[in-house]
Amino acid sequence: MGKRSVVPFGPQHPVLPEPIHIDLVLEDEKVIEAIPSIGYIHRGLEKLIEKRDFNDYLYVIERICGICSYMHGMGYCEALERIFDVEIPDRAKYLRTIWCEMSRIHSHLLWLGLLADAFGFEALFYQCWRMREKVLDMFEASTGGRVIFSVNKIGGVLKDMDKDMLASFVKEFDAMEDEIRKLCDVFLTDYTVESRLRKVGILTKEDAIATGAVGPMMRASGIEIDTRKTGYAAYSNIDFKIITSNDCDSYARCEVRIKELFQSFDIIRQAVAQIPDGELSIAVKGNPDGEAFMRVEQPRGEAIYYVKANGTKNLDRARVRTPTFTNLTPLVKILQGCDYADVPILILTIDPCVSCTER
Amino acid sequence: MSGIMKFSRFAIKNLFSKPATREYPYVKKEYxxxxxxxxxxxxxxxxxxxxxxxxxxxxxxxxxxxxxxxxxxxxxxxxxxxxxxxxxxxxxxxxxxxxxxxxxxxxxxxxGKPVEKKAEAPAEDISGKLPKADLDSCVFCGLCAKNCPAEAIAVDRPNKAWTLTEDMCQHCGVCSEKCPKKCISFV
Amino acid sequence: MREEYELTVIDSSELSGYALKMKRDNARLVQICAVSVPGGYELSYSFAKGYEFINYRIVIDEDTRIASIGDIYPSAVFYENEMKELFGVKVDSMYLDYNNKLYRIEQETPFKK
The missing domain is CATH 3.30.70.3270 (Alpha-Beta Plaits)
Structure with a gap:
């Protein structure tokens, strides 16, 4: 038995965009145990619901995180729409679907860039983020925000995308798809990339269920579950196949995310072809009373929104369970027994979003 | 192309293409x-x-x-x-x-411009006061309810009823301004 | 289309039993959510079996101690630390206790009403 030592990892570390701290118990170069600790950016946003009108709180919940912002707002709206028992107009559902998928594209491109950066392939990182910039420009044109979109409201959406805009987006996505395909070819076949990702950080199917992994993390372990299939927004009218992989390693998680990128392009094309004309929102009157759970599939996995209302304009509780919070346990699992040098990459493969985790 | 050279075509292309970034102080972004x-x-x-x-x-x-x-x-x-x-x-x-x-x-x-002092109606201070419709002259058009930002007013035209949810009122005065019959006063 | 889900109210002593049953059914733990209600707490344990979304609710008063389900579902321990720190729910025998240092907050149990 080698000598044991504890190495603190983070909260400030070049590979981490956000602060998370992990105590690594090492035996020589192997990690024996990892204990994560969070709490550097806890802002108590869930507490703020007691002070804010439930309509205005939407803008607070959107600001939990800069990458999953749109879906946070949408999940909260859908939960409240369930309490009010209103059905939003079809056009609004499709617009939400399109914005959701655009969020997924920009989030996955961001992640691919960070991954490339983590294993030291900086030129690849620049290329990914150059693509992502185009998606952000599309967000700017359609919603008015590059990061925080603020286009949801309880009962629908606030802004429309007309035919010309949708057609121009589809055209741009077509061009992007070609380029991204070439780029992803590097991720999937490059020797350096493969040698860093293959057979690293194995999370078996059984472990994935036991530790509660969600999203691409779970699907890369061969579990075919995608919350989009529960049919929120317009997903029930869209035909897509859940992407899984049976390799269970870091490479599989990268592959699943890359394939999801192309799937998102496809979903956007389907949604644009199907989108009906009509109203953008319906009026929702009065104050909510009751409780509701809502789950949506964020780029990082399933997120749960729980809203409990008491008939006044302030809700009793608005809770967000974000994908990274539940992906911490699988992270601990895959860190056990890995090489010390692989730790940064393994932390990145869960696509950590610490702002979401701590709220 | 062998796996190890995959990225080289990007590298070569980048050598001969225009930069993806803007030369910021000289070229401003158009929002x-x-x-x-x-x-x-x-x-x-x-x-x-x-x-x-x-x-x-x-x-x-x-x-x-x-x-x-x-x-x-x-x-x-x-x-x-x-x-x-x-x-x-x-x-x-x-x-x-x-x-x-x-x-x-x-x-x-x-x-804002100071309120012009009209001889007959000086600017009324309505903070904390509640609107009240004079039901004799009200035509139950519902314009007040439609324009109320806080949705505090409900107008039931068939039953000739005008109701105010007092704790929702924001005392903004929009209802009285929008009223075509000028029958809303603040008490 | 709106997803349907079940919500069953159970007694706090039955919790481990239900968690074990879920574990045997190969369900995953989705979340644990605490809500402060007058005189106590409402805890919702959500599980998912495939697409089936199953919720168990326990209503306890402030002094009731509940048992950790961390040895059944390892991910539960983060939720349990969260409700211990933010709400003051008393959780017994957690395998990883952050001692109210999960979120590093100054105020004690800020979410408790």
Whole structure:
């Protein structure tokens, strides 16, 4: 038995965009145990619901995180729409679907860039983020925000995308798809990339269920579950196949995310072809009373929104369970027994979003 | 192409293509029409009802009804446009330009024109007062209910009923301004 | 289309039993959510079996101690630390106790009403 030592990892570390701290118990170069600790950016946003009108709180919940912002707002709206028992107009559902998928594209491109950066392939990182910039420009044109979109409201959406805009987006996505395909070819076949990702950080199917992994993390372990299939927004009218992989390693998680990128392009094309004309929102009157759970599939996995209302304009509780919070346990699992040098990459493969985790 | 050379075509292409970035100080970015840069106000149309300041998630707006001023803490504003959505007079809108970065916190103050003193009706102070419809002259058109920013008024035309949910009233005076029969007074 | 889900109110002593049953059914733990209600707490344990979304609710008063389900579902321990720190729910025998240092907050149990 080698000598044991504890190495603190983070909260400030070049590979981490956000602060998370992990105590690594090492035996020589192997990690024996990892204990994560969070709490550097806890802002108590869930507490703020007691002070804010439930309509205005939407803008607070959107600001939990800069990458999953749109879906946070949408999940909260859908939960409240369930309490009010209103059905939003079809056009609004499709617009939400399109914005959701655009969020997924920009989030996955961001992640691919960070991954490339983590294993030291900086030129690849620049290329990914150059693509992502185009998606952000599309967000700017359609919603008015590059990061925080603020286009949801309880009962629908606030802004429309007309035919010309949708057609121009589809055209741009077509061009992007070609380029991204070439780029992803590097991720999937490059020797350096493969040698860093293959057979690293194995999370078996059984472990994935036991530790509660969600999203691409779970699907890369061969579990075919995608919350989009529960049919929120317009997903029930869209035909897509859940992407899984049976390799269970870091490479599989990268592959699943890359394939999801192309799937998102496809979903956007389907949604644009199907989108009906009509109203953008319906009026929702009065104050909510009751409780509701809502789950949506964020780029990082399933997120749960729980809203409990008491008939006044302030809700009793608005809770967000974000994908990274539940992906911490699988992270601990895959860190056990890995090489010390692989730790940064393994932390990145869960696509950590610490702002979401701590709220 | 062998796996190890996959990226080289990107590298070669990049050598001969234009930069993806802008030469910033010389080439300025053109913002899209919808871009939420900062909040602007048509101060002459403003009622000083204060609904924007109550709706603001970050508390950046201060409205003083008596002084007739509308203040915004530019560094506190989060550009959510909730105030724009909620404004009953639609006198707020988003401009697609940024507030310039600064070393001190910028606060913009807009001052409304003083109320013209009309001989017959001096500007009434309605803060804290509740609207009341004179049901004899009311035609139950529902314009007050439609324009009420807080949805505090309900008009039932068939039953000739006008109801106010008192705790929802924001004392903004929009209902009386919109009333075609001028039958709403504040008590 | 709106997803349907079940919500069953159970007694706090039955919790481990239900968690074990879920574990045997190969369900995953989705979340644990605490809500402060007058005089106590409402805890919702959500599980998912495939697409089936199953919720168990226990209502306890402030002094009731509940048992950790961390040895059944390892991910539960983060939720349990969260409700211990933010709400003051008394959780016994957690395998990883952050001693109210999960979120590093100054105020004690800020979410408790």
């Amino acid at each position: 899209k029409e919808r871009y939420r840069g900062r909040v602007a106000i048509d101060i002459d149309d403003c009622l000083f009802c204060g609904l924007c300041s109550r709706k603001c998630p970050s508390g950046a707006i201060t409205v003083d009804r008596n002084e007739r001023t509308w203040k915004i803490d530019r560094m506190g504003c989060v550009q959510c446009a909730n105030c724009v959505e909620g404004c009953p007079k639609k006198c707020l809108h988003m401009e697609n330009v940024y507030t310039e970065p600064d070393v001190t916190k910028v606060e913009d103050v807009f001052k």
